[in-house]
Amino acid sequence: MKKLIFLLVLAVTFTSCKNEPKKESIETNDGRTEKQSDGLTLLKGEFVYYSDAAVLQTNSQIYGVILNDKVDEINKQAIPFKKEDTDFVLVEVRGKIMPKPEGEEGWDNRIEIKEILNVSALKSEADNVVKLGTN
Template sequence: MRKLILILFITLGFTSCKNDSKTDETIQEIESSELDGPDRTKKQSDGLTLLQGEFVYYGDAAVLQTNREIYGVVLDDKVTELNKMAKAYKKEATDYTTVSIRGKVISKPENEEGWPFRIEIKEILSVSASKPEANNVVKLESK
């Protein structure tokens, strides 16, 4: 009796796994067919990702924090341009600015430290000041 129950559980385990993978494949096929439709614009077909979030560039590091993820930013001419645009909205060098950019998301190489993903900025859409209440920075001062 125990062997029969064990075999039943193993069979159920394998069949439920197969159903999940088929469901995932079906969902991926539906999503890809919707994304590749005729209503897709030229910008949507170029492989770049639209990201909006808080940007800070200090020293030799740049970071973009969105609602879901934190990205290290690839340092190049676009980051320098974005930082120049952001300086107009900063009171201090460590202040964040709200940005909207398009770029290429890249996985971090295994042998390097840092955030799991990087963003290589290709297009800067907008830059604005961050909300003061969202800029939670602890500052230490000696008097």
């Protein structure tokens, strides 16, 4: 009788456990997480937005930035880090990279920013900057 009660309690214990999948990193069939499989690219570099044109310069390439609400949001976040409107800021963004349409001027590749991860000040290189102007 004791063995029967023990087995019944044991069976109830194991069947009452829940197996819930982790929501942190759901993997797809190819081993990538959901965020890695969304077709967006992570880029880190220097960003400037001035007079209806924006550019993102990474260590290896320069991208023309497609103007959208995210560009305006980066520009607002960059205000505290800029001394002049033409100053660069460091950004970390995720976006969709596409080639420049035929017959248009500009950089070979464009990026449409979809997600802003970080905006920070560019390290000061004031000693290396030459400004031209009249006094």
